[in-house]
Amino acid sequence: MAKYISKRILLAIVSLWIITLITFFAMNAIPGGPFNKEKATDPAVIQQLEARYNLDKPLGEQYRLYMKNLLHGDWGISTKSGRPIWNDMIEKFSVSAGLGLRAAVIAIIFGIILGAIAALNRNKLPDRLIIFFTTLGTAMPSFVLATLLLLVFCLKLGLFPVFSSENPNYTLPVIALAVYPMAYITRLTKTSMLDALNQDYIRTARAKGVSRTKVIFVHALRNALIPVITYVGPMVAYILTGSMVVENIFTIGGLGSTFVTSISTRDYPTIMAVTIFLAMLMVVANLLTDIVYKLVDPRIKLD
Amino acid sequence: MKKKLLAVLLVASMATSIVACGNKGQKPSSSNNGDGNTTVEATKINTDTTTLKVLLGSEPDYLDPTLNSSTDGAALALNSFVGLYTLDENNNCVPALADGEPEISEDGLHYTFKLIESKWSNGEELTANDFVYSWNRAVAPETAADYSYMFAPIATNEDGTLKVEATDDYTLEVELNAPCAYFYDLLAFPTFLPVYQPDVEAANPDGTAPGAWAQNPGFVCNGAFTLSEWKHNESMVYTKNPNFYRADDVSLEKLEFMLSDDDTAIYAAYNNGDLDFVDQKIPSDEIESLKGNPEFHVLDSLGTYYVGFNVNSDIFDGLTPEQAAKMRQALSLLIDRQWIVDTVEPTEKTPADTFIPDGMADGNGGVFEAADAGYYDATTTGAGNVEEAVKLLEDCGYSFTDKGDGTYDISPALEVTYLTNPSTTHEGVAALIQQDWGKVGIQVKVETEDWNVFLEDRKAGKFDIAREGWIADFNDPINMLEMWVSYGGNNDMQLGKNPTPQAPDWTEYDELIQEIYVETDYAKRAELMHKAEDMLMSTYAVVPVYYYNHIYLQKSNVEGVYATTNMNIYFMYAKKTAN
Numbered sequence: 039m040a041k042y043i044s045k046r047i048l049l050a051i052v053s054l055w056i057i058t059l060i061t062f063f064a065m066n067a068i069p070g071g072p073f074n075k076e077k078a079t080d081p082a083v084i085q086q087l088e089a090r091y092n093l094d095k096p097l098g099e100q101y102r103l104y105m106k107n108l109l110h111g112d113w114g115i116s117t118k119s120g121r122p123i124w125n126d127m128i129e130k131f132s133v134s135a136g137l138g139l140r141a142a143v144i145a146i147i148f149g150i151i152l153g154a155i156a157a158l159n160r161n162k163l164p165d166r167l168i169i170f171f172t173t174l175g176t177a178m179p180s181f182v183l184a185t186l187l188l189l190v191f192c193l194k195l196g197l198f199p200v201f202s203s204e205n206p207n208y209t210l211p212v213i214a215l216a217v218y219p220m221a222y223i224t225r226l227t228k229t230s231m232l233d234a235l236n237q238d239y240i241r242t243a244r245a246k247g248v249s250r251t252k253v254i255f256v257h258a259l260r261n262a263l264i265p266v267i268t269y270v271g272p273m274v275a276y277i278l279t280g281s282m283v284v285e286n287i288f289t290i291g292g293l294g295s296t297f298v299t300s301i302s303t304r305d306y307p308t309i310m311a312v313t314i315f316l317a318m319l320m321v322v323a324n325l326l327t328d329i330v331y332k333l334v335d336p337r338i339k340l341d
Numbered sequence: 342m343k344k345k346l347l348a349v350l351l352v353a354s355m356a357t358s359i360v361a362c363g364n365k366g367q368k369p370s371s372s373n374n375g376d377g378n379t380t381v382e383a384t385k386i387n388t389d390t391t392t393l394k395v396l397l398g399s400e401p402d403y404l405d406p407t408l409n410s411s412t413d414g415a416a417l418a419l420n421s422f423v424g425l426y427t428l429d430e431n432n433n434c435v436p437a438l439a440d441g442e443p444e445i446s447e448d449g450l451h452y453t454f455k456l457i458e459s460k461w462s463n464g465e466e467l468t469a470n471d472f473v474y475s476w477n478r479a480v481a482p483e484t485a486a487d488y489s490y491m492f493a494p495i496a497t498n499e500d501g502t503l504k505v506e507a508t509d510d511y512t513l514e515v516e517l518n519a520p521c522a523y524f525y526d527l528l529a530f531p532t533f534l535p536v537y538q539p540d541v542e543a544a545n546p547d548g549t550a551p552g553a554w555a556q557n558p559g560f561v562c563n564g565a566f567t568l569s570e571w572k573h574n575e576s577m578v579y580t581k582n583p584n585f586y587r588a589d590d591v592s593l594e595k596l597e598f599m600l601s602d603d604d605t606a607i608y609a610a611y612n613n614g615d616l617d618f619v620d621q622k623i624p625s626d627e628i629e630s631l632k633g634n635p636e637f638h639v640l641d642s643l644g645t646y647y648v649g650f651n652v653n654s655d656i657f658d659g660l661t662p663e664q665a666a667k668m669r670q671a672l673s674l675l676i677d678r679q680w681i682v683d684t685v686e687p688t689e690k691t692p693a694d695t696f697i698p699d700g701m702a703d704g705n706g707g708v709f710e711a712a713d714a715g716y717y718d719a720t721t722t723g724a725g726n727v728e729e730a731v732k733l734l735e736d737c738g739y740s741f742t743d744k745g746d747g748t749y750d751i752s753p754a755l756e757v758t759y760l761t762n763p764s765t766t767h768e769g770v771a772a773l774i775q776q777d778w779g780k781v782g783i784q785v786k787v788e789t790e791d792w793n794v795f796l797e798d799r800k801a802g803k804f805d806i807a808r809e810g811w812i813a814d815f816n817d818p819i820n821m822l823e824m825w826v827s828y829g830g831n832n833d834m835q836l837g838k839n840p841t842p843q844a845p846d847w848t849e850y851d852e853l854i855q856e857i858y859v860e861t862d863y864a865k866r867a868e869l870m871h872k873a874e875d876m877l878m879s880t881y882a883v884v885p886v887y888y889y890n891h892i893y894l895q896k897s898n899v900e901g902v903y904a905t906t907n908m909n910i911y912f913m914y915a916k917k918t919a920n
Binding site: 069070071074075076077078079080081082083086087090115118119120121126129130185188189192193196199200201202203206285286287288289290291292295296302303304 | 394400402403408410482483485486487489490549550551552553556570572573574575576577578597599600601602603605606609610612613615616791792793794796797798800814829830831
């Protein structure tokens with residue numbers, strides 16, 4: 039296991055390095071620049087700003103300097119706001135991650151429970167209801183769901199404020215974030231649970247007189263979870279980094295909208311920092327997924 | 342049975358969604374009560390009279406007034422800093438920290454300001470030296486302030502510093518290059534606000550982060566409110582500064598800003614009583630229903646939306662400068678401006694017949710554009726001018742076949758590209774112009790570019806025709822005329838830049854602007870500015886479409902907020918009542 043993990047970490051470092059390389063040269067290849075403004079800026083000011091951010095140097099040299107600073111823990115300064123990127127990124131990530139984590143927990147717990155209920159009540163009313171709502175949950179775009187939640191719970195029922203600086207509304211965005219993965223996990227769990235319930239070892243367990251609860255939770259559900267885990271790993275990484283649509287509708291200062299804004303404003307240091315950070319999260323999530331696989335199913339060989 | 346149940350559930354769910362979408366609760370809309378009288382439903386208000394909840398825009402880039410270059414950032418700066426002058430609710434420049442009017446030398450070059458005694462938010466005395474420091478910092482190359490050029494009227498020393506001196510703690514002497522008709526407007530501009538030297542320098546020891554001192558709550562300022570809380574991309578809270586020079590006139594304890602540019606969320610927050618004031622960001626499909634509502638405000642502003650022609654474009658190849666101007670004139674005549682303001686721009690905009698907007702001062706105590714002035718009748722351009730446009734285009738070598746339905750085929754074929762950025766308004770205007778020009782057989786290809794690339798291509802002259810707009814920084818026509826000098830960074834139309842044979846000779850215009858800069862007789866100066874506008878308009882490179890205006894929503898229990906024609910908003914003297 040330790041050997042496997044160290045191999046994966048080495049591989050991750052190479053992947054991250056390739057990601058920095060591709061991102062750096064791709065973002066510089068897009069037309070536009072970080073200091074383009076509607077009202078023209080004095081060329082002397084532009085020159086000063088380019089020198090400040092090393093943008094006056096050849097591209098290869100810019101990349102070398104960026105990587106050197108990054109390896110020293112310096113994530114750079116935003117060309118848009120002049121703010122240090124690391125502090126802002128962590129602050130925004132903690133907001134996104136706080137919401138994302140809650141949404142992920144809800145999605146996983148309810149997804150698995152509902153999936154199991156649907157599988158155990160195949161073609162009965164609970165199954166029909168669950169499938170109906172999960173179809174709705176997977177089909178409805180997040181901006182429609184978020185707007186609908188805002189309309190119903192804030193404007194119609196008055197249960198939450200639309201905007202409050204003192205008590206920001208985090209309940210609705212968590213629901214908006216959780217619905218799609220929850221619906222997806224429900225469907226996945228149901229399918230793989232049904233598959234598991236039809237296996238010979240379940241029949242054997244039942245024939246041996248193992249209790250129904252034990253058959254469901256120990257034998258069927260545990261095996262049914264493998265495809266769910268495959269989905270959950272990247273899903274958690276994705277959900278933790280925030281969704282621009284949900285953040286915009288509920289006025290949440292997360293990382294999702296920062297990433298998109300940084301691209302449209304050609305804020306090169308922020309694009310680099312957020313990409314690397316998200317890539318790191320993805321790599322860690324995938325690694326953890328593989329380890330959890332092993333824990334759930336000892337037959338899986340990681341090497 | 343099960344299928345039926347599923348169908349019933351599906352229908353019920355859809356019905357719920359439709360009902361939820363169709364009724365947005367308390368909307369600030371006007372409705373007809375059947376007697377022909379309009380009744381207005383008031384929106385929900387919040388009764389916290391000590392806090393004003395405001396939407397200006399999304400996360401500001403800089404709170405340092407010297408580095409800010411955005412409209413929402415300017416409003417934040419003006420509510421947390423105060424300079425020598427300020428604008429009042431009637432757009433007049435009035436002394437703020439200046440103790441009455443300054444002494445001005447006979448030649449109009451030397452100003453002596455007396456300052457009132459005032460304090461920074463930390464209780465330190467604010468002195469004339471603070472202005473000397475702040476203004477010199479604004480022009481220092483290492484500060485790299487976008488608006489550093491606003492200090493151009495002030496004379497400079499050999500080392501590049503400004504000829505500004507504090508002769509004692511409360512006396513500031515300023516020397517100008519030439520008399521400046523709009524000097525007080527500049528003094529009220531955010532870039533001229535003072536900043537607190539010890540904080541600025543402490544936060545920027547190596548000179549690479551000039552705005553760092555104003556990046557976190559608690560920074561020292563001298564305006565009505567100080568920043569006390571900042572949740573990035575969510576909200577900002579400003580609290581009353583007891584050391585503000587007019588603190589007794591400030592009744593609010595807090596200003597809360599929602600940081601968002603999502604129209605739907607903003608409008609929902611306003612309707613829900615979570616916002617008292619929304620600047621500009623009103624969903625365009627709601628505006629029609631808001632007309633006539635006392636919460637909906639429309640103000641004139643000093644800006645013009647126009648169509649810009651690249652005078653060096655290939656579409657004018659083989660034409661003389663005069664013919665190229667005629668071709669542009671024909672295209673200008675074909676634009677149905679009234680149709681555009683009626684169809685695409687629902688906020689009661691006025692069709693434009695001049696480049697300098699209506700209501701702008703002339704620098705000599707009057708208004709620049711007389712009420713009846715105008716280069717054409719902007720309300721009648723469009724279909725009625727097709728024949729005149731055809732004649733002008735015939736002078737440029739084109740011939741036409743009348744199709745008998747008021748439209749023509751053009752020969753040789755003419756295809757032009759109209760460049761714009763993604764936006765319902767801009768693309769809507771482009772579509773209408775496409776139809777207008779199509780009446781004489783011109784094919785218009787509308788090209789939409791990402792905002793950042795659009796700006797770059799426009800500045801570099803990589804286009805034939807582009808949508809343009811300009812909102813004046815200060816109330817003087819020079820701000821909208823000096824941009825067209827051949828060396829100007831905002832001269833997107835490329836007048837005088839690497840001129841091609843079809844482009845007009847622009848030397849005289851450059852000289853004229855220099856003449857305006859040094860003219861000491863303000864009446865003569867106004868005349869020269871008219872001449873410059875005439876010269877610009879005679880090229881038809883700049884084709885005004887409409888004048889900008891400023892829209893906002895304000896709750897019925899709020900008064901005392903005022904916005905100026907350059908779109909600055911002052912909240913400090915606002916008052917809120919409980920109902």
